[in-house]
Amino acid sequence: MARRLRQPLPGAQPRLRFEMPPEQDEEAPSAPDSESTAKFGDPGPRMSSQHPLYVGFMGTVGVGAALLVYWIGSNTTQLLLWIVTALFIALGLDPVVRWLEGKKVPRPAGILVSVAVLALAVTGFFATLIPTIVQQVTQVVQEAPHWIQDFIDSDFFRTVDSQFGVRDRISQELEKFVNNPEAMSGIFGGVVGFGSTVANGLFGALIVLVLSLYFLSAMPAMKKWGYRLAPRSRRARVEALSEEITGSVGNYVIGQVCVALLNATFAFIVMSIVGVPFALLLAFVVALLAFIPLVGGMIAGVLVTLIALTAGWQTAVVFAICYFAYLQFEAYFISPRIMQKAVAVPGAVAVISVIAGGSVLGVLGALIAIPTAAAIMLLVKEIFIVRQDKH
Structure with a gap:
C-alpha cells in the first residue's frame, strides 16, 4: 500500500502543443539509408515523370x-x-x-x-x-x-x-x-x-x-507559420512583403474608420441644426456608408437629402450644400492626411476595384477591394517588375 502511494496520483497532464520545428542552420545533403536498403532491398528504378501513365x-x-x-x-x-x-x-x-x-x-x-x-x-x-x-x-x-x-x-x-x-x-x-x-x-x-x-x-x-x-x-503565430512555408532563401523577402501588405491593410481600415466617424459626426451636427428627422439614426447610416470608398459618402448624401425633403425643400437644400461641401474638404484635406500611412492606389484602379468587389461580394467586396488592389500592385512592383528588370 505504501509503495502504491509513492507513485504520483493521476491528474491533469500538460497538453502537448503542436510546435514548429526549429530552423536548421545548414542543410545536409541527403544520403541513402544503408540500413533501410539492406533491410528492404533496392526499390528499383522509378517511373519517369514523362511516362504517359504517370502524366x-x-x-x-x-x-x-x-x-x-x-x-x-x-x-x-x-x-x-x-x-x-x-x-x-x-x-x-x-x-x-x-x-x-x-x-x-x-x-x-x-x-x-x-x-x-x-x-x-x-x-x-x-x-x-x-x-x-x-x-x-x-x-x-x-x-x-x-x-x-x-x-x-x-x-x-x-x-x-x-x-x-x-x-x-x-x-x-x-x-x-x-x-x-x-x-x-x-x-x-x-x-x-x-x-x-x-x-x-x-x-x-x-x-x-x-x-x-x-x-x-493567433496573428503572430499565423504570420510565423506562413513565413516558414516559404523557401529559406526567400523567407526574409516574403516576410517583408507580407508585413508591408498587412500593415497597409490595417492602416487602411483604421483610417477609413476615422474618416467615417468624422463624416457621420459632421452629418449629425448639420442634421441637428437644420432639423432633419431621425438625425441619430441617419448618422449611423452615414457612418456605415462612408466605409465604402469613393462612392459611399455620395450615396449617403443623396439618401439623407431625399429624407430631408420630408421636412421641407429648404432643409434639404441647406443640408446638401453643407454636406457635399464637406465631402470636397474631406477628399482634399482630411483623407490624404489620415491615409498617408495607408495604401496608395490610383483613382482609376480604385474605382474599378470597388465596382468589381461590390459586384462579386457586395458591401464586403467593396470594402476590401482597395486593400486587395494595393496588395496586388505591391506584389507586381516588388516581384514581377524586379524580375523583368533583371532580363
Whole structure:
C-alpha cells in the first residue's frame, strides 16, 4: 500500500502543443539509408515523370482535386465570407492591439478592449436602428386606416369608382386573396423567412466576432507559420512583403474608420441644426456608408437629402450644400492626411476595384477591394517588375 502511494496520483497532464520545428542552420545533403536498403532491398528504378501513365494519373488527380475544391467552396460560401470578414476585421484591429502593446498593455487585454469597442459600436447601431424602425412601422400601421378612409372619401376616388366600379373590384380581389390558401401560406412563409434571415444574421455576427478574437490572438503565430512555408532563401523577402501588405491593410481600415466617424459626426451636427428627422439614426447610416470608398459618402448624401425633403425643400437644400461641401474638404484635406500611412492606389484602379468587389461580394467586396488592389500592385512592383528588370 505504501509503495502504491509513492507513485504520483493521476491528474491533469500538460497538453502537448503542436510546435514548429526549429530552423536548421545548414542543410545536409541527403544520403541513402544503408540500413533501410539492406533491410528492404533496392526499390528499383522509378517511373519517369514523362511516362504517359504517370502524366495521365497525375492529371486525373489534379482534376479531381480541383473539382473537390470547387465543390467545397460552392457549399461553404457563407462560411468563407464569414472567415474573410473576420480576417479583415482582425487585420484592421491588429494595429490598435500593437499600439496598446507599445503602451505596456498585455496583448490579451488589448484584444479584449479592441473587440469590445467594436461590439459596442455595432450594438449601439442596432439598438438605435431597431426601436426607430419599430416606432415608424407602428405609426404607419396606426395611420394606414385613416389614410385609406380619407382616400376613399375623396372626390377623386368617388369619380373613378362611379365610372369603373373600383370599390367592388377591390372587395372581390380582397375576398379572393383571403380565401386563397396559397396566398396566406405565402405570407406566413415570408414572415418565417424574415425571421430565419434575422436569426442567421445574428448567428453570423457571433461567428465573425469569435473568429476575429481567434485571428487577433493567433496573428503572430499565423504570420510565423506562413513565413516558414516559404523557401529559406526567400523567407526574409516574403516576410517583408507580407508585413508591408498587412500593415497597409490595417492602416487602411483604421483610417477609413476615422474618416467615417468624422463624416457621420459632421452629418449629425448639420442634421441637428437644420432639423432633419431621425438625425441619430441617419448618422449611423452615414457612418456605415462612408466605409465604402469613393462612392459611399455620395450615396449617403443623396439618401439623407431625399429624407430631408420630408421636412421641407429648404432643409434639404441647406443640408446638401453643407454636406457635399464637406465631402470636397474631406477628399482634399482630411483623407490624404489620415491615409498617408495607408495604401496608395490610383483613382482609376480604385474605382474599378470597388465596382468589381461590390459586384462579386457586395458591401464586403467593396470594402476590401482597395486593400486587395494595393496588395496586388505591391506584389507586381516588388516581384514581377524586379524580375523583368533583371532580363
